[in-house]
Every structure is written in structure tokens, then in C-alpha cells.
Amino acid sequence: MAKITIIGSGYVGLVTGTCLAEVGNHVLCLDVDPAKIAMLQAGGIPIYEPGLEEMVKRNVAAGRLSFTTDVAASVAFGDIQFIAVGTPPDEDGSADLQYVLAAARNIGQHMDGYKVIVDKSTVPVGTADKVNAAIAATLAARGVSIDYSVVSNPEFLKEGAAIEDFMKPDRIVVGAGDERAIDMMRRLYAPFQRNHERILFMDVRSAELTKYAANAMLATRISFMNELANLAETLGADIELVRKGIGSDPRIGYHFLYPGTGYGGSCFPKDVKALVATGRDNGHAMRVLTAVEAANDAQKLRLVEKVVARFGADLTGRRFALWGLAFKPNTDDMREAPSRVIVDELTRRGAQVVAFDPVAMHEASRTMADIAGFAFADDMMSPLHGADALLIATEWKAFRSPDFSELKRLLLQPLIFDGRNMYDPAWLRAQGFDYRAIGR
Numbered sequence: 534m535a536k537i538t539i540i541g542s543g544y545v546g547l548v549t550g551t552c553l554a555e556v557g558n559h560v561l562c563l564d565v566d567p568a569k570i571a572m573l574q575a576g577g578i579p580i581y582e583p584g585l586e587e588m589v590k591r592n593v594a595a596g597r598l599s600f601t602t603d604v605a606a607s608v609a610f611g612d613i614q615f616i617a618v619g620t621p622p623d624e625d626g627s628a629d630l631q632y633v634l635a636a637a638r639n640i641g642q643h644m645d646g647y648k649v650i651v652d653k654s655t656v657p658v659g660t661a662d663k664v665n666a667a668i669a670a671t672l673a674a675r676g677v678s679i680d681y682s683v684v685s686n687p688e689f690l691k692e693g694a695a696i697e698d699f700m701k702p703d704r705i706v707v708g709a710g711d712e713r714a715i716d717m718m719r720r721l722y723a724p725f726q727r728n729h730e731r732i733l734f735m736d737v738r739s740a741e742l743t744k745y746a747a748n749a750m751l752a753t754r755i756s757f758m759n760e761l762a763n764l765a766e767t768l769g770a771d772i773e774l775v776r777k778g779i780g781s782d783p784r785i786g787y788h789f790l791y792p793g794t795g796y797g798g799s800c801f802p803k804d805v806k807a808l809v810a811t812g813r814d815n816g817h818a819m820r821v822l823t824a825v826e827a828a829n830d831a832q833k834l835r836l837v838e839k840v841v842a843r844f845g846a847d848l849t850g851r852r853f854a855l856w857g858l859a860f861k862p863n864t865d866d867m868r869e870a871p872s873r874v875i876v877d878e879l880t881r882r883g884a885q886v887v888a889f890d891p892v893a894m895h896e897a898s899r900t901m902a903d904i905a906g907f908a909f910a911d912d913m914m915s916p917l918h919g920a921d922a923l924l925i926a927t928e929w930k931a932f933r934s935p936d937f938s939e940l941k942r943l944l945l946q947p948l949i950f951d952g953r954n955m956y957d958p959a960w961l962r963a964q965g966f967d968y969r970a971i972g973r
Contacts, residue, residue, distance in 0.1 A: 534558055535721055538611030540636045542569055542600065544580050544695075544799065544866075545653055545688050546617030551585060552699040554592040556724040562600045563607035573600045581865035581892050584696050608643035613717060615686075616664070617653040626806035627814070628657050637664040641671025644679055649714045651684045655744055655804060657811050661685050661708070661737040682714035685737045687744030692798060693863025700725065705732040708740025745811070748804040749822055754789040755796045756828040762792035762972025763835070772972025773954060792971045794926055794952035795832035797860030797869035802829070833874040836924055836952045839969050840879065843948070844921070849883030854916035854944075857927025857953075858901075859893035867896050871952070872926040880906040887916035891931050917943035928953035937964055 535558045539550035542564035554560040564570050569579050576593070578586050592598035601607055608614065618632035633654055640650055650668065652661055665683045672679055685708035690698045705722050709715045715734060722732055735743075762772040772792050780787035796802070805826050812819035844851055860870040867873065876886050889910040890897065901907060910916040913931060917923060917940060925932060933955060941947045941964070949961070951970040961968040 535613060535717075536611050537561070537721075538563060538607045538614045539653075540607065540614065540616050540639075541618035541632075541654070542566075542573060542579075543617070543619065544582070544692070545690065546615070547573075547578065547580065547589070548582065548585065548690060548695045548699060549615060549617060549653060549688065551588050551592060551598060552696060553721070554595075554598040555588060555700070558597065558721075560592075560598050561607055561610040562598070563602070563604065564600070565602060565604075567602055570600045570602050581896075582695050583693065583863055588696065604639050605643045608640050608648075609645070612647070613649045613651060613721065614640055615651045615653045617688075620654050620656055620803075620807075622803050622806050625810055627810035628655070628660075628803070628807045630656065630660060630663065633660065634663060634667050637667040638671050640681075641668035642675070644672075644681065646679065647713075648679075648681045649684055649717050650681060651686045651718075652741075653686055653688055655687060655748075655800065655807075656685075656741060657745070657807055658738050658741045660741060682709065682711050683737070684709045684714050684718060685740035686718065687740060689744070689747065692866055693861065702726075702731055706740050706743050707732060707734050708737035709734065710737060745804050745808045748800050749808050749825070751789045752796055752801040752805050752829070753821065753825045755791075755793075755801075756825040756832070758790050758792045759795065759832045759835075759971070760828055763832075765972040770972075775972075792954065793832075793928075794836055794871040794875070794971070795829045797833075797871055798864075798866055799868045802826075802869040833871040834878060835971065836875055836926070836950050837878045837882075839950050840922070840924070841882070843969075847883060848879060851883070851921045852885040852887065852919065853879060854920040854923045855886050855888040856890075856913060856916075856923065856925045856932050857929060858888055858890035858897045859927050862927055862929045863892075865893040865896040867893055867900060870926075872897075873901065875924065875926055875952075876901065876904060876907050880904055887920070889913045889916055890927065891929050914939065914943065919943075919945055921945050922948040922950055924950045924952065925955060926952050928955055937961070937966070941965065 537553055537558050537560045539546045539562045542562045550560045550562045616633055616636045618636055620628040623629050661683045687706055707718050765772040776790050779785050780790055805822050809819045809822050858872045879886050885906045887908045887910050894909055947966040949968050954970045958968050958973050
């Protein structure tokens, strides 16, 4: 059993703290947002992640998980201090480290014994050096000398499957430079690798780069497939058959080869930008990733381009139903969601859009409620009443097998623009639908 402090109770921090508590550790989660901490203390959670709310309640009830806004108390509590605060992009795309460094200074201000400080936030190469310098400067200002170690331990959590990813990881990357910290991290993660060794120890800078490299590679696969899908449409090929053909090669595999309306979320867009910025700052032009980003920006407009091709550039008087708002299923995360680009462009052209999402409605209402011509629906079928077409932006399971006869009855015309390739084109067309997907 270890005593662990998690600084930042957002997505990464809350999942990390709860999963570490689940295996018997005592965890204190800190956040400077009193409303968030009050919600957590009352039994709620500020994010949607399947299974997380029940796990939080279970560990709070067991006395292993607690929450605070008291910085001094949080530093005193944990022998291991995880920094899991946000690193939003600056105007130039680089990661903003102000919250990471503020957390480091707080640790330096209040620590009174050895601590392992773990960078869990996604941070650029060299951040551990800056965290180390911030703590050292704060300790020097206090006039004290206290040992500590700074470790990089990037997260590899998929939104919607984060608990499974944490509890049964395919790898645990730890960048550390001294044996004391390595031993503490090895013991901390021992419960998660009982079947076989999953932990990869490396130098700190390699660990920092590994996180960016992983997300950049996955983003590249997505943009690559989207580019191929657009070409497949022009050539009269079916991208789903192409996907199966190349995915069967074990050197390529099937993961992240699904074409669609582009990637979004809190990780891929931000991390690609940050890695491009890191390359630029160090004299390396990241040409592939620059193209990945440009392709993704264009892909978010792909469905709108199909709508315009069918109805014309002026969409005044048109009304569209939209299924899906979150950037992917099993999350309420609206950050960089393609749906936002789709709604903005359709309404800019004069259309009305009525949307439904099984989970993300509340989150979407915070940022999209003021868009003229845009409205939310209480269920998935009501937006179809009198709509010119149905657009699909998120592949929720609830959308997989709708009542197509009812869908056909409600729409003004049986027209579907599917940004996630959810249905069989031949079957739908046999039912009388005009079905327009991505690369099919």
C-alpha cells in the first residue's frame, strides 16, 4: 500500500487515482476547482467514463480515495505525487506548461521529505527538467535541502475504455534516472502486471517522446485512411474492402484504420500540434505530421461537402438531423469534435440542424447552445421529423440498428450522410435509401 497524491482531478487524474485506489493504495486527489471537488465529495463525477462513477463511490466508501482543495495537505499526504493537470495548446501549438510548473512549485513549497514527482500529464520533451528546476528553485528559496526524484509516466488511456486500459495495460512507460524512484514505481505498478512484465523503464526524455510518438502515429493512420477513402470514392473503390485487405497484413493490422470525419478529442489534435511545435523549436520540420493535421482539418468538412454536392451551396430553408456530437462513442468529450465543425458550417450556410447524442448533450450545450439555427433533441428519432437528410457524426451503438422503415417515413426523403460507415450500402440502397458514406 502506498500513499499517493494526484494533482488535477480531470480525466487523467481521476482515472489514475481511482484505479490506484482500487488495488489498495490510499489516494488523495487535489483540484483547485472547489465546484469539482464538491461534486466528487458528494458522489458525482465531472466526466463521463463507463464504470468510473461506481469505482469512485466504492473506493470513497472504503476510505481509500478522497478529495481536497488543500494544496499543503495534498503535498504532505503522498510519497508519490502525480502531476495530472491540463497542458492546453498555446497559440503556436506548443503545450502550455504553466499548470504543470505551478504544481511543481507547490510541491517544492510544502514538501518536508523525499517525494517522487511523476509527470502524468502529456508534456513535451524536456518538461521533467523544467519541473526539476522549479522544485529546486523553490527549495533553495526556502533555504532547505530535500531529496526528490522527477519521473515521466505518460498515460495511454482511451476515452471510453480508460479503466480497462489502466487495470490491464499493454505497456507501462516509466522514465526515471535513479534506483530509488525506479523501485517505488515498480512496486506501485506491480498489481497491474501479475501475468507478465509490462513496465518499460527508460530515460526521462525517451518516455516523454514516447507518448507524443504514439498519439502522432495513431493520428497519422487515421488521416492516411481518410485520404485513401476520399480517393476511393473518386476511383469507384470501396474503402472498407481496402481496409480489410491492408489490415490483414500483420505488419499493418486493423487498429485505427477506420475512415470517417476526422479525429478529435483532448489528445490527438493537441499532441500532433505540440510535436510539430517541438520539431519547429528544435530545427526539425515535421512534414508528415503537418500533412496529417491539414488532412484532418479538411476531413471534418467532408460530410458538409457531400451535403453541398447534393443540395447546393445555399442551404437556407434546409433542415438536417444529426446523430452524434461527442468526438467518439462512450465519452461526453466535445473537444475538437468533428460535429462542431459540421454544425458551424451547415448553419453558416443557412441550414437548421437538430442533434441527438446519448451522452454528450449536456457537455455540448455548454459550448453550442448559442449557435443560431442549432437545437438539441431528447431522443434519436425526433430530429428526423421533416428533415431533408440524416447526418451521422459519432458511431454510438444506439445508432447501429435503427428502425429504418420509421426513419424512411420521418425523413422528407430517404437520404443518409454517414460519416462513420455504420451501415451496409448495398442493403440500404435496396431499401430505397440514398446512402452516402465515406469512401464507399
